[in-house]
Amino acid sequence: MRQCPHGEPMKQTDLSAIYQATLQKWGEEAQFDQAIEECAELIAGLKHYKRRKVDAEAVIQELADVTLMVGQLTWMFGEEKVQQAVAAKLDKLRRLLADDAAL
Template sequence: MTKYHDIYRAALAKWGEEAQYDQAVEECAELITALKHFKRDKVGRQQIVDELADVALMVGQLSYMLGEDTVERAIESKILKLKKLLAPDN
């Protein structure tokens, strides 16, 4: 159990799953916007860090909601694919 499970559970109890899915989409969109602005020197690194933190928290909540073991297995699979792509013979 991660240190954030209690807060994830409380957020789900207060706002429900559907709202958390919507919040995840919103946080991802805000990160995308901040990254586009960063490329044009309209925002600084701290804005990216703040938006990234919001997305990381939502990823944690989504992982909690969908099953952390399932998400971890998917991550391991993606890492293996990435390692193959990074291999010297590719």
């Protein structure tokens, strides 16, 4: 569960309210663009980390931004649908791992 600034877990209703307010203030298109930008910054941060140009904290900050945007997009597209897709992907990964273990 996500944490609020004071350390206690954020309630799903709090997150939903934030996501709704964000969508109302900036709109869907801007949220898509923001998600793309945050993912690009994470990609760049990871490349810099591999070359030892930034420390782990820089990557953590980019991960936090992407995590927030993934939450926003999940809320926008439907949490249940996303959870179902994640479950299917995990099942596929388990099968791949099981196949590798059989070698």
